[in-house]
Amino acid sequence: MRVLLVEDDELLGDAVKTHVARQGHAVDWAQNLDDAEANLAAARFDLILLDLRLPDGFGIDILKRLRARRDATPVIIMTAHDQVADRIEGLNAGADDYLVKPVDLGELQARIHAVARRYGASALPEVVLGATRVFPSERRIVGEDGQDIGLSSREWALLDRLLSRRQAIFSKSQLEDALYDFGAEVESNTVEVYVSRLRRKLGKEVIETVRGLGYRISPHV
Template sequence: MRVLLVEDDPTIGNAVRDHAASQGHAVDWATTIAQADAFSDVVDSDLILLDLQLPDGSGVAFLKRLRGRRNMTPVIVLTARDQISDRIEGLNAGADDYLVKPFDLGELAARIHAVARRYGQRTTPIIQLGDVEVEPAERRLTGPHGAIDLSGREWAVLDCLLRHPGTIVPKSRIEDALYALGSEVQSNTVEVYVSRLRKKLGSSHVVTVRGLGYRMDVA
């Protein structure tokens, strides 16, 4: 998944970003409301992790603006506010879950997984790629001989392609997804991971459109 983290505390932000990246998620990190607004305008996030107290404004106000624009990206609120009234305010503004600081990173990972599973079940629970079944919310691939393991970076490329099945995805967008994982992206990085996906999924599903990018053919 592509995660937008909105958090101004560098210690918490680094810990959450690194842990989410270790789980195979691409993370964009905003430390202000202004940066969060900029990310939400240009990046299609799958999940937002939102602090409520930012240097330049309220996370609740940011969330209300998102929902007012009919942006229904799931949101998990991360905050030091532990009053029931604060939880109610966040949930009423459109949050999907609420986690009080300090929290265990394992619990955060479980909450992310639960929210992704709920939303995944509403949209595309299973995607069929020939004889391979993909369950994006569960991050699970199953082929004719059993489970297929993907690395975090392979998942990042697959997620990027599955967002727009049958549509050309520019190479730069895939590079951006890999860069958000904290990995260095060299000139042939995308080609390397596309080649690995073809070996695991079948060569016919990821099509190279020369000079433009790649297309995922779902069948």
């Protein structure tokens, strides 16, 4: 998944970004409302981790604007506001979950997995790709011999995007968007490299190249 973290606390933000990235997700970090809105205008995100009190306003305003334009991107609120009324306001505004600071990273990971099971590719309990079985919510792949197949964070990010709409063709730029957080250098052959790695691990027939258009999960697996 591509995750937008909106958090102004340097220590917490760095800890959350590092932890979420280690779970195989691309993370963009905004520390105020303006930067968050700029990120949302520039890319599509699969999940938003949203602080409510920011230097230039309130995070709940972002949530309300998202829902007003019928943007259903999942949102998990992270805030020091622990009053029941605050939770009710956040959930009524359209949040999918609510965490009170200090945030336990293990609990955050569990909440992210719970949201992922309800949305996108990770909602699939099991996907069969040729001779392999993929369990997206568990970040686990089992090969033909019954052994686990390990993927890197970027390999998971690419596979997640391809599985999010299994019959869809994704352009190179769309897959690059899934692979990188903002500020990361994009090399011209990066998508090809990671497609090649996935084919080597999952089977060369799993990902189909559609000439002139991009890549997709092969309809024949």
